[in-house]
Amino acid sequence: MILSRREKFVCYAVTYLFALFLLAPIVWMLSTSFKGQLAIFQKPPSLFTEFTFQNYAAVLSDPQFLHAFWNSVLISSGTVVVSVALAVPAAYGLSHLTGGRRAGFLSWVLLVRAAPGMIYVLPYYLAYSQIGLIDTRIGLILINSVFTIPLAIWIVIPFFDAIPHEIEEAAIIDGATRFQTMTRIAIPLAAPGIASTAILIFIFAWNEFLFALTLTRFEARTAAVSILSYMAYEGTEWGKVAAAGALILLPVLCFSILIRKYLVQTTAGGVKG
Amino acid sequence: MAEVSLADTRKVFGTHTVIPELSLSVPDGSFTVLVGPSGCGKSTLLRMIAGLETTSGGRIEIGGRDVTAVTPSQRGIAMVFQSYALYPHMSVRDNISFGLRLARRPAAEIDGKVRRAAEILQLEPYLDRKPAALSGGQRQRVAIGRAIVRDPGVFLFDEPLSNLDAALRGQMRIELLDLHRRLGSTMIYVTHDQVEAMTMADKIVVMNAGRIEQAGSPLDVFDRPQSPFVAGFIGSPRINFFKGGIAESRGGDMVAVRPEHLRIVETGGRWRGRIRLLEQLGTDTLVHVTLTDGDEIVIRAPRMGPELQDAQVAIDCDDRHFHVFCDGQRVD
Ligand SMILES: Nc1ncnc2c1ncn2[C@@H]1O[C@H](COP(=O)(O)OP(=O)(O)OP(=O)(O)O)[C@@H](O)[C@H]1O
Ligand SMILES: [Mg+2]
Numbered sequence: 283m284i285l286s287r288r289e290k291f292v293c294y295a296v297t298y299l300f301a302l303f304l305l306a307p308i309v310w311m312l313s314t315s316f317k318g319q320l321a322i323f324q325k326p327p328s329l330f331t332e333f334t335f336q337n338y339a340a341v342l343s344d345p346q347f348l349h350a351f352w353n354s355v356l357i358s359s360g361t362v363v364v365s366v367a368l369a370v371p372a373a374y375g376l377s378h379l380t381g382g383r384r385a386g387f388l389s390w391v392l393l394v395r396a397a398p399g400m401i402y403v404l405p406y407y408l409a410y411s412q413i414g415l416i417d418t419r420i421g422l423i424l425i426n427s428v429f430t431i432p433l434a435i436w437i438v439i440p441f442f443d444a445i446p447h448e449i450e451e452a453a454i455i456d457g458a459t460r461f462q463t464m465t466r467i468a469i470p471l472a473a474p475g476i477a478s479t480a481i482l483i484f485i486f487a488w489n490e491f492l493f494a495l496t497l498t499r500f501e502a503r504t505a506a507v508s509i510l511s512y513m514a515y516e517g518t519e520w521g522k523v524a525a526a527g528a529l530i531l532l533p534v535l536c537f538s539i540l541i542r543k544y545l546v547q548t549t550a551g552g553v554k555g
Numbered sequence: 556m557a558e559v560s561l562a563d564t565r566k567v568f569g570t571h572t573v574i575p576e577l578s579l580s581v582p583d584g585s586f587t588v589l590v591g592p593s594g595c596g597k598s599t600l601l602r603m604i605a606g607l608e609t610t611s612g613g614r615i616e617i618g619g620r621d622v623t624a625v626t627p628s629q630r631g632i633a634m635v636f637q638s639y640a641l642y643p644h645m646s647v648r649d650n651i652s653f654g655l656r657l658a659r660r661p662a663a664e665i666d667g668k669v670r671r672a673a674e675i676l677q678l679e680p681y682l683d684r685k686p687a688a689l690s691g692g693q694r695q696r697v698a699i700g701r702a703i704v705r706d707p708g709v710f711l712f713d714e715p716l717s718n719l720d721a722a723l724r725g726q727m728r729i730e731l732l733d734l735h736r737r738l739g740s741t742m743i744y745v746t747h748d749q750v751e752a753m754t755m756a757d758k759i760v761v762m763n764a765g766r767i768e769q770a771g772s773p774l775d776v777f778d779r780p781q782s783p784f785v786a787g788f789i790g791s792p793r794i795n796f797f798k799g800g801i802a803e804s805r806g807g808d809m810v811a812v813r814p815e816h817l818r819i820v821e822t823g824g825r826w827r828g829r830i831r832l833l834e835q836l837g838t839d840t841l842v843h844v845t846l847t848d849g850d851e852i853v854i855r856a857p858r859m860g861p862e863l864q865d866a867q868v869a870i871d872c873d874d875r876h877f878h879v880f881c882d883g884q885r886v887d
Contacts, residue, residue: 446638452636457628458628
């Protein structure tokens with residue numbers, strides 16, 4: 283499609299406006315995180331009047347925040363491990379099913395994912411109270427996985443579908459069992475897709491808020507929830523909220539950059555032998 | 556070494572019968588070529604022999620052992636696919652040794668076998684490359700190497716050369732025949748290219764719609780086609796068919812004459828027609844003639860000049876060159 287100058291200008295203008303709309307809160311957060319309490323409420327606001335690390339120092343020396351941050355790391359990693367370990371074999375199996383059974387199963391899987399999280403909160407709360415999973419990392423890992431496994435299955439299946447059947451048949455003639463065909467041939471070939479999926483799961487679990495808020499008290503509280511403790515009755519400590527937010531954003535940012543690398547690899551690499 | 560025999564083998568996909576009932580014996584050490592038009596069930600049959608497809612009925616024996624219910628890797632076969640089907644994430648060496656490593660063979664044995672296969676196929680310089688860094692011909696050699704190290708009694712090839720260009724195809728054809736002589740194994744080779752079939756086979760099996768039309772040596776199939784289908788399928792350019800009086804006078808409902816057995820004559824002749832097109836092959840000329848009754852025929856004649864375009868000609872052929880068919884069967 284060839285665009286005239288004016289059309290191009292309009293396209294860029296819309297794109298940049300939208301980007302500004304998306305990025306403005308992040309910019310505000312970053313700038314706030316480096317300001318002192320007074321500068322935050324300065325009118326008119328300015329981006330960088332004052333530059334201080336005091337908010338970061340305060341947050342990083344807050345044992346409660348550090349504990350929550352560590353919880354987030356463990357819970358997110360645990361969710362990745364559980365979801366990938368279960369979703370990858372499931373996706374492999376489904377990729378080898380055909381016709382109605384596959385489509386049927388996949389839509390059920392999607393339904394689980396599409397239901398609003400609130401529906402799950404109450405039953406899980408009651409069940410978790412009975413079996414002692416309230417305020418545990420395991421509890422959060424399990425409920426996160428309920429949501430990430432369907433997603434992971436859906437993302438990984440096309441990567442398995444893209445592997446020519448003949449490659450797996452060659453492996454079977456070479457004496458591989460179905461399981462070996464999966465571990466030695468299919469998984470290595472789908473690795474970029476699986477890696478991207480793992481990253482998406484990590485980000486999902488990292489950002490998860492609803493369950494972390496309702497199913498934890500202190501022991502398993504995650505970083506995202508712990509920000510709330512800076513919004514107390516006696517007044518919100520905006521500087522700390524922003525600094526904590528920036529710290530929580532950091533891994534997401536790193537992983538987003540990583541995932542781009544993998545996704546590019548996937549389209550460029552191909553499976554053709 | 557192993558012979559392969561199929562007894563009343565059937566294959567049904569859902570409601571679609573691909574192979575109605577087929578019996579075939581592939582002699583030990585032979586180079587047997589399955590040939591037929593696209594969709595006639597050649598790949599399906601080969602995959603049934605490999606064990607990649609279940610049988611809907613009948614028995615398959617390899618080396619005298621009933622393998623109908625045996626897994627592919629236990630059948631003593633190796634298969635080379637049209638798409639090569641190499642493992643893209645492994646080096647050439649790992650591709651070739653994959654089966655041996657799965658079977659946990661000693662490292663020395665693996666090394667020796669890979670070395671021997673690489674030597675036979677001239678792959679030594681490429682052992683550490685990935686398949687993506689190889690040419691089509693080299694990839695096909697790796698696929699063959701992967702087959703060789705299995706020491707199979709039977710090699711199965713499914714159109715292994717069809718992705719290669721013409722020159723390379725000719726060269727690989729010769730290499731495969733050398734390999735056959737060197738290893739002495741039974742080879743079953745699927746192709747829809749009748750030139751490949753003629754030049755490589757010591758036994759040709761012509762298939763049509765899941766049935767065997769004829770099986771025999773290439774020259775036998777060429778000289779004595781048992782059905783109009785075989786006559787029309789084997790030989791290039793295609794054989795000429797005639798119906799009507801000329802067929803009835805020979806006791807059939809159809810006769811066929813190969814283009815090289817038709818002659819353009821000065822006087823007399825059985826047919827008359829107008830030259831529609833001259834195809835120059837260099838040594839020979841293919842003369843396309845429209846007969847007076849409207850039929851189109853092709854004659855392979857010694858070189859003729861283009862000035863004959865649109866000329867009226869008479870055409871003849873010796874009696875012994877007629878193939879006579881009645882109700883789809885050869886009549887002698
Ligand atoms: N898995 C399958 N399910 C249903 N039908 C199939 C399946 N595999 C093959 N067929 C059908 O079986 C018939 C024979 O297929 P096959 O691949 O054996 O043909 P072929 O002789 O190898 O043809 P080609 O020369 O094009 O490779 C075709 O009509 C095909 O549509
Ligand atoms: Mg085929």
